[in-house]
Amino acid sequence: MPSRSGHAGRAAAGRPGIRFATRRRVEFRDTDAAGIVHFSAFFFWMESAEHELLRSVGLHVFDRQPDGREYSWPRVSVSCDYVSAVRFGDEVDVVVSVAAVGRSSVTYEFAFAEAGRPVAQGRVVAVWCLMRPGGRPEAAAIPADVVSKLVGAV
Numbered sequence: 001m002p003s004r005s006g007h008a009g010r011a012a013a014g015r016p017g018i019r020f021a022t023r024r025r026v027e028f029r030d031t032d033a034a035g036i037v038h039f040s041a042f043f044f045w046m047e048s049a050e051h052e053l054l055r056s057v058g059l060h061v062f063d064r065q066p067d068g069r070e071y072s073w074p075r076v077s078v079s080c081d082y083v084s085a086v087r088f089g090d091e092v093d094v095v096v097s098v099a100a101v102g103r104s105s106v107t108y109e110f111a112f113a114e115a116g117r118p119v120a121q122g123r124v125v126a127v128w129c130l131m132r133p134g135g136r137p138e139a140a141a142i143p144a145d146v147v148s149k150l151v152g153a154v
Contacts, residue, residue: 023093097109
């Protein structure tokens with residue numbers, strides 16, 4: 001289970017949006033046979049931290065409108081670069097920042113550290129889409145109120 005130090009705030013200088021910090025304890029399921037975190041765990045941690053960031057500013061992963069339309073944030077690009085190993089039982093600090101907001105997309109950057117030591121950095125691009133049951137997601141312009149929350153103008 002993640003431990004939460006969750007706090008949202010404005011991004012550091014040079015960043016266009018908000019940032020959120022949380023902490024994860026490395027679970028046994030996150031590791032490989034050598035007890036080192038498996039690369040795939042970082043992708044789950046990025047998704048979880050992104051969802052925590054959205055909740056912290058009053059946004060939802062699935063946004064159902066009064067007229068029944070539903071919007072969500074499918075990912076179109078993800079990456080992670082690894083710097084140093086972490087192991088079972090370690091606590092990993094995860095900082096997610098809104099790096100860019102476009103017409104229909106948001107780019108998140110992730111910094112992972114253990115006891116202040118950089119561990120990895122990741123990036124996710126998600127697109128605001130109208131979700132149609134049985135149909136393909138359709139990219140849409142991010143509403144102004146959502147953009148305001150992502151850039152910290154609330």
